[in-house]
Amino acid sequence: xxxxxxxxxxxxxxxxxxxxxxxxxxxxxxxxxxxxxxxxxxxxxxxxxxxxxxxxxxxxxxxxxxxxxxxxxxxxxxxxxxxxxxxxxxxxxxxxxxxxxxxxxxxxxxxxxxxxxxxxxxxxxxxxxxxxxxxxxxxxxxxxxxxxxxxxxxxxxxxxxxxxxxxxxxxxxxxxxxxxxxxxxxxxxxxxxxxxxxxxxxxxxxxxxxxxxxxxxxxxxxxxxxxxxxxxxxxxxxxxxxxxxxxxxxxxxxxxxxxxxxxxxxxxxxx
Numbered sequence: 527x528x529x530x531x532x533x534x535x536x537x538x539x540x541x542x543x544x545x546x547x548x549x550x551x552x553x554x555x556x557x558x559x560x561x562x563x564x565x566x567x568x569x570x571x572x573x574x575x576x577x578x579x580x581x582x583x584x585x586x587x588x589x590x591x592x593x594x595x596x597x598x599x600x601x602x603x604x605x606x607x608x609x610x611x612x613x614x615x616x617x618x619x620x621x622x623x624x625x626x627x628x629x630x631x632x633x634x635x636x637x638x639x640x641x642x643x644x645x646x647x648x649x650x651x652x653x654x655x656x657x658x659x660x661x662x663x664x665x666x667x668x669x670x671x672x673x674x675x676x677x678x679x680x681x682x683x684x685x686x687x688x689x690x691x692x693x694x695x696x697x698x699x700x701x702x703x704x705x706x707x708x709x710x711x712x713x714x715x716x717x718x719x720x721x722x723x724x725x726x727x728x729x730x731x732x733x734x735x736x737x738x739x740x741x742x743x744x745x746x747x748x749x750x751x752x753x754x755x756x757x758x759x760x761x762x763x764x765x766x767x768x769x770x771x772x773x774x775x776x777x778x779x780x781x782x783x784x785x786x787x788x789x790x791x792x793x794x795x796x797x
Contacts, residue, residue, distance in 0.1 A: 567654075567655040567760070567761065567787075567789040568655075568760070568789055568790060569655060569789050569790060570655030570789055571653070571655065571786060571787060571788050571789070572651055572653055572654045572655060572786070572787035572789075573651070573652045573653040573784075573785075573786060573787075574649065574650065574651045574652070574671055574765075574783070574784075574785040574786075574787065575649075575650060575652060575668075575783060575784055575785070576643075576647040576648055576649040576650070576767070576781055576782065576783035577647075577648055577780065577782055577783075578644075578646045578647040578648030578649075578780065578781065579772065579778050579779070579780045580644075580646040580647075580778065580779065581776065581777045581778055581779070582644075582777075582779055583777060587646070590642075591642075592640040592641060592642050592674060593607070595642045595672065595674050596610070596674075599672060599713060600674075600711070600713070600729075610711075611640075611676065613709065613731075613757075614638075614676035614709035614710075615627055615638070617709045617733055618638075618676075618678045618707060618709065619691065620691055620692060621691045621692055621693050621707070621733070621735075622678065622689040622690070622691045622693055622694065622707060622737070623689055623690030623691035623693075623694060623698070624636055624678060624687075624689065624691070626638040626678060630682075632687045632688075633683070634682060634683055635680065635681065635682055635683040635685050635687050636678060636679065636680050636682065636687050637678075637679045637682045638676065638677070638678060638679075639676070639677040639679055640674075640675070640676055640677070641674075641675050641677060642672070642673065642674045642675070643672070643673035643674075643675070644781070645670075645672075647781045647783070649670070649671040649672075649673060649783065650667070650668030650669060650670060650671055651668055651669045651671050651714050652668045654669065654714065654728070655789060669714050669715050669716075670714070670715040671712060671713070671714050671715075672711075672712070672713040672714075672715070673710060673711075673712060674710050674711045674713075675708045675709070675710035675711075676708065676709045676710060677706050677707075677708055678706060678707040678708070678709075679705075679706050679741075680701055680702075680703060680704070680705040680706065680737075681702070681703025681704050681705065684703055685703060686700050686701060686702050686703060687700070687701060687705075688700050688701075689701055689737065693735075693736070693737070701737055701739070702739070702740075704739070704740055704741045705737045705738065705739050705740075705741065706734075706737065706738045706741045707734045707737050707738065708732070708733070708734045708738070708748075708750070709731070709732070709733045709734075710731070710732050710733075711729065711730075711731055711732075712728075712729070712730045712731075712732055712752075713727050713728070713729050714727060714728040714729075715727055716728065729755060730752045730753065730754065730760075730761075731752070731753040731754075731755075731757070732750040732751065732752055732753070732763055733750055733751050733753070734748055734749065734750050735749050735750065735751055735794075735795060736749050744767075744768060744769025744770075745766070745767075745768045745769070746766060746767055747765070747766045748763070748764070748765055748766070748767075749762070749763075749764055749794075749795075750762065750763040750764075751763075751791060751795045752787060752789075752791070759791050759795060759796060759797070760789060760790060760791060761787055761788055761789040761790060761791050761795075762787070762788045762791050762792055762794075762795040763785055763786070763787050763788075764785075764786050764788065765783060765784050765785035765786060766783075766784060767781060767782065767783040767784075768781075768782045769781055769782075770782060
């Protein structure tokens with residue numbers, strides 16, 4: 527194997543593809559409308575990993591859309607979809623000083639995109655604290671994790687942009703093309719172990735507290751806060767992902783992700 531690298535291009539589609547922000551959404555066997563949420567974790571850590579190997583150009587796979595994720599998995603109405611989008615817009619403006627109400631900013635160099643992590647990446651939770659105690663009955667092969675993002679992408683025109691807000695301050699900080707920030711939804715598919723004969727999904731919202739740099743390289747690190755359904759910060763997500771091309775002549779790739787959730791939120795994650 528070798529690490530897959532490409533020069534940074536101003537193409538948004540390429541950058542999102544390389545970082546795993548692929549518009550390929552849910553696989554078969556989706557859990558359906560978000561069922562009753564178990565009590566959110568209050569202490570402990572969770573381990574999430576992705577290690578799927580697949581051909582991104584496989585013609586047999588029909589890529590669903592983020593809208594289908596919102597409808598089929600989250601059970602959101604059209605009004606709720608708009609409200610969720612507005613939450614992301616509000617966060618990007620408060621944290622980074624960028625108003626994406628129209629879908630773009632800085633003369634089109636910053637774009638608001640929506641995507642869902644490709645389910646073929648096999649994203650799963652292998653250790654999950656529930657209500658402050660370890661849920662040791664989690665399936666041995668992990669619980670399916672859905673990851674839906676609103677992405678603030680810098681560099682659509684191939685240029686740097688200045689971010690302000692609570693992150694960049696009044697003077698602002700210039701960031702290079704290929705920089706992204708995210709506001710998204712995690713949904714861990716429920717099992718009967720959450721409550722006998724009543725599988726429940728665990729929903730958490732996440733936000734990148736720092737920009738994610740050099741996204742098009744496919745090798746990134748991220749620091750996010752985790753929020754409950756009321757918008758309160760209850761934890762943090764720290765991890766990295768690497769895009770790998772396999773030297774087998776079959777156009778197979780792997781998006782390797784390691785993501786650790788920590789509860790309660792550490793000091794750096796608190797406002």
